[in-house]
Amino acid sequence: MVDVPSSPIFESVTVSATSGGASGTVLFTVPSNHDATVEFLTITNGASSSQTVTIEIYKNVGTAYKNLYKATTVAGNTVAKVLDADRLHLSVGDKIVCSKNGGTIDISMSGRLYYNPNR
Secondary structure, three states: OOOOOEEEEEEEEEOOOOOOHHHOEEEEEOOOOEEEEEEEEEEEEOOOOOEEEEEEEEEOOOOEEEEEEEEEEEOOOEEEEOOOOOOEEEOOOOEEEEEEOOOOEEEEEEEEEEEOOOO
């Protein structure tokens, strides 16, 4: 078994997009020659009212957007965990894309990048 070097990642973004897909706010893109595992993904609604949030995964192979968290209401002044104890595995060029209907929405993630020279 080959020991694959890895490094921690953390990304956070204030969502500005009000529509998803190619128009969405990009939280993270897996860089060239890497794979990634997302271990933590959370939504913070800083507004006093409920807001609707969508998180999509853009798959570089097949070039398609897939819903991970579709038009889900997040109560005002709360945090919503998206993955809990699950993990999300992404390949080179894959993206996490976010959109909202209003308010102040921040989305944060952490995980690990794995160097893969064959990508």
